[in-house]
Amino acid sequence: MESARSHRKSIANDVVSTLPLYRSAPALEVRLEDFTLFAMDRLRVLKGISDGLSRGKKTEEMEQLAKDLWRANMRHPQASEVVNKDIISHFVLRLVYCRTEDLRKWFLPMETALFRYRFRHETAEAQRSLMAEFDLSYKAVSNSEFESVKDKLCQVARSIGMSLPTADAIFYKVPFEEVPELVAGRRVFIHKGHAYVASTQVVSLVATQFRSHLSKALILTNRKWTSTIREQEKDRLAPIVEALCTSYLGPDYSQPKGFSEISLKDIDDLVKSSFPLCMRHLFEKLREDHHLKHGGRMQLGLFLKGVGLKLDDAIAFWKAEFSQKVGAERFDKEYAYSIRHNYGREGKRTDYSPYSCQKIISSTPGAGDHHGCPYRHFSEENLRAALNKMGVDGRAVENVMDKVQNRHYQLACTLTFEAVHNSSCDSGINHPNQYFSDSQKILQSKNHSDAKINKLGARENS
Ligand code: SF4
Numbered sequence: 001m002e003s004a005r006s007h008r009k010s011i012a013n014d015v016v017s018t019l020p021l022y023r024s025a026p027a028l029e030v031r032l033e034d035f036t037l038f039a040m041d042r043l044r045v046l047k048g049i050s051d052g053l054s055r056g057k058k059t060e061e062m063e064q065l066a067k068d069l070w071r072a073n074m075r076h077p078q079a080s081e082v083v084n085k086d087i088i089s090h091f092v093l094r095l096v097y098c099r100t101e102d103l104r105k106w107f108l109p110m111e112t113a114l115f116r117y118r119f120r121h122e123t124a125e126a127q128r129s130l131m132a133e134f135d136l137s138y139k140a141v142s143n144s145e146f147e148s149v150k151d152k153l154c155q156v157a158r159s160i161g162m163s164l165p166t167a168d169a170i171f172y173k174v175p176f177e178e179v180p181e182l183v184a185g186r187r188v189f190i191h192k193g194h195a196y197v198a199s200t201q202v203v204s205l206v207a208t209q210f211r212s213h214l215s216k217a218l219i220l221t222n223r224k225w226t227s228t229i230r231e232q233e234k235d236r237l238a239p240i241v242e243a244l245c246t247s248y249l250g251p252d253y254s255q256p257k258g259f260s261e262i263s264l265k266d267i268d269d270l271v272k273s274s275f276p277l278c279m280r281h282l283f284e285k286l287r288e289d290h291h292l293k294h295g296g297r298m299q300l301g302l303f304l305k306g307v308g309l310k311l312d313d314a315i316a317f318w319k320a321e322f323s324q325k326v327g328a329e330r331f332d333k334e335y336a337y338s339i340r341h342n343y344g345r346e347g348k349r350t351d352y353s354p355y356s357c358q359k360i361i362s363s364t365p366g367a368g369d370h371h372g373c374p375y376r377h378f379s380e381e382n383l384r385a386a387l388n389k390m391g392v393d394g395r396a397v398e399n400v401m402d403k404v405q406n407r408h409y410q411l412a413c414t415l416t417f418e419a420v421h422n423s424s425c426d427s428g429i430n431h432p433n434q435y436f437s438d439s440q441k442i443l444q445s446k447n448h449s450d451a452k453i454n455k456l457g458a459r460e461n462s
Contacts, residue, residue, distance in 0.1 A: 018082075018083065018122075019115070019118050019119060019122055019126070019130065020083065020086060020087050020090075021130070021133055021134070021210070021213075022087065022090050022091070022094075022214070022217075023213075025091050026084070026087050026088070026091075028084060028087075028088065030088055032236075032240075034085075034088065035088070035092055035237070035240065036092075036240055036244070038085050038088050038089035038092065039088075039089050039092040039093050039096065039244055040244070040247065040249055041073040041074055041085070041089060042073070042074065042086075042089035042090065042092075042093055043093065043244070043247075043249060044069065044072075044073045044249050045066070045069040045070055045073050045074065045114060046093075046107070046110040046111065046114065047249065048065060048066075048069040049062070049065070049066055049069065049110055049113050049114055049117075050106070050110055051410075051411065051428045052065045052066075053113065054403070054406070054408045054411050055411065062113070062117065063117050063120060063121075066113070066114060066117035066118070067117065067121065070114075070118070074086060074089075090111070092241075092244075093107065093111075093244075094107075094214075094217065094218065094221050095221060095225065095229070095237075095241050096241050096244045096245050097218070097245065098218045098219075098221040098222040098225055099222060099225060099241075103245060104215075104218050104222075107218070108211065108214060108215055108218065109211075111214060112207055112210055112211040112214065115206075115207060115210045116203055116206075116207040116210075119203050119206055119207070120203055124199070127202065127203075127206075130206060131202060131205070131206060134206060134209040134210075136202075136205055136206065136209065138172040138173060138174050138197075138205075139172070139173060140170050140171065140172060141170075141171040141172065141173055141196065143167075146165075146167075146169075146171065149189065149191065149196060150165070152189045152191070152196075153165050153171065153189050153196060153198075155189075156186075156187070156188060156189045157198075159186070160185075160186075160187050162198070162200075165198065169198065169199070170198075170199040171196045171197060171198055171199070172196075172197045172199070172202065172205075173194045173195075173196060173197075174194060174195050174197050174205060175193060175194060175195075176188075176190050176193055176194060176195040178195075178205060178208060179195050179197060179201075179204050179205055179208065180208065181204050181207075181208070182195060182197065182201060182204050183195060187201065188201070246358050246359065246362055247358075248356030248357075248358055248359065248430070248431065249430070250356065250430045250431050250434060251431075251434075252353060253306040253353065253354050253431055253433035253434065253437075254305070254306060254352070254353040254354065255306070256306060256307055256308030256437075261308035261309070261310055262307055262308045262309055263313065264309075264313050264316060264317055267309075267317070270307075270436075271283050271284075273439065273443060274435070274436050274439035274440055274443065275432075275435075275436065276413060276416075276417075276429070276432045276435040276436070277374045277375070277386055277387075277390065277413065277416065278299070278360060278371075278372070278373050278374055278432060279299075279300060279303050279432055279436075280386075280390070281370060281374055281386065282296050282299060282300040282370055282371060283300065285370040286300065286321050287321065289325070290321045290322060290324040290325040291321070291322060291325045291326070292370060292371075293368060293369050293370070293371075295363065295365060295369050295371035295372075296369060296370045296371040297318075297335075297338070298342070298355070298371070299355055299360060299363075299371040299372075300371075301314065301318070301338075301339060301342050302342055302352055302353065302354040302355060303354045303355070303432050303433060303436075304317070305342060305343060305352075305354065306353075306354035306433040306436075307433060307436050307437075311339070311340065311343045311345065314339055314343070315336055315339055315340075318331070318335060318336075318339055319331050319332075319335075319336070322335055354431070354432065354433050355432070356430065356431045357373065357409070357410050357413070357429060357430055357431055357432065358430075360372060360373045360432070361373045361375075361376050361409050361410070365377055373409055373413075374386055375400075375403075375404050375409040375410075375412040375413055376404075376407075376409045380401070380404075383401070383404065384397060384401070387400060387416065390416065390420055391419075391420060392416055392419045392420060396415065396416075396419040399415050400412045400415045400416055400419075403415060410428060410429050410430060411428065413429045413435070414428045414429045417429055417435060417438070417439070420439075421439060421442050421443075423442050425438060
């Protein structure tokens with residue numbers, strides 16, 4: 001098998017490219033810890049790209065975003081290991097995302113987008129050598145042929161806002177079916193079944209090849225996974241692989257972050273100002289029914305712990321509600337234990353973490369349950385009503401509903417956050433406790449600047 005390092009050299013002209021084509025899995029020994037960590041780092045990059053694309057960012061913005069994400073996540077303390085990390089993480093995620101059609105449908109375009117952005121940052125020679133590796137050895141259009149179609153090429157360039165081709169511009173003549181994106185976007189001149197592709201457009205050619213190779217590879221990996229790997233690795237890799245696609249990649253919110261503990265008397269105000277919709281809904285249902293089923297108690301209880309509700313206050317809070325329905329005695333007997341358990345004071349004394357969006361979104365609430373993510377689990381009518389109640393209306397509601405229809409639930413929540421706070425949230429919402437802490441930061445800085453303005457006003461008036 002090919003070694004990872006050999007990926008570094010592209011075959012043509014010995015030009016060094018840092019962009020591997022991931023043709024075959026490298027024969028490397030990988031520590032179990034790196035297996036997971038590398039994959040999670042790459043997943044952060046792909047998730048960031050996915051968020052950027054669903055937010056409708058432009059190509060240049062996406063290129064910059066991909067570059068920043070790569071730099072932030074794919075470094076390695078040893079420079080020599082950077083390429084290995086790249087290759088290992090790709091193959092681990094291939095295993096993770098080959099397993100169902102839905103997973104493949106997400107992974108394939110994201111990896112292709114990442115490849116495309118990285119390819120554009122390669123030097124011209126490195127790009128040429130990568131093309132050669134894909135057997136894309138197209139002939140450059142000769143000078144005389146260039147002159148004969150120059151007017152047509154200029155017409156296309158003008159219509160898509162590209163600079164006009166000069167005499168030394170390089171164009172490749174490519175069978176038009178090999179550049180479907182360029183043809184669909186009317187970005188190339190086509191003559192007698194051939195598209196005239198500018199050197200700046202070759203990324204499209206290479207990305208199509210990359211996508212088709214990866215698509216086939218995912219199907220083959222899936223066959224291997226179901227026929228042998230899953231069984232062989234059932235005690236070691238399989239549980240890691242199965243957990244990776246739903247793993248939460250953000251910070252740990254088991255302890256309150258960046259703000260002090262909250263007290264019971266402030267909780268109703270905080271619900272209105274800083275709770276995400278999932279937690280507002282649970283809170284309102286608790287106040288209405290004086291009861292929540294297990295899923296709701298866990299989702300809300302751990303969230304409240306993460307925002308800084310102390311154990312004694314948490315017990316007082318739940319008791320005040322539940323005693324109205326089941327009586328104080330039954331509460332002490334049946335429910336207080338699990339609250340202490342969540343705070344790590346009972347059982348194995350584990351400090352349980354509040355649930356991430358991914359975990360909440362993938363839950364399956366049954367009849368009478370109120371947990372889950374409203375963007376995923378509410379009917380359209382109920383969601384619209386809930387958004388209006390939060391003060392989101394008009395165009396903003398339609399934007400949220402549009403994301404919901406496309407199953408971008410976290411993005412829908414991010415747009416809600418932005419509408420409610422009148423402030424942008426570039427990182428997107430990944431965790432209910434992040435929603436809370438970002439909201440508190442914004443409100444506190446608003447309070448701070450309001451106080452400053454008041455002080456200045458008072459000084460001017462004195
Ligand atoms: Fe809650 Fe996350 Fe859904 Fe927002 S996206 S409502 S924070 S689960």
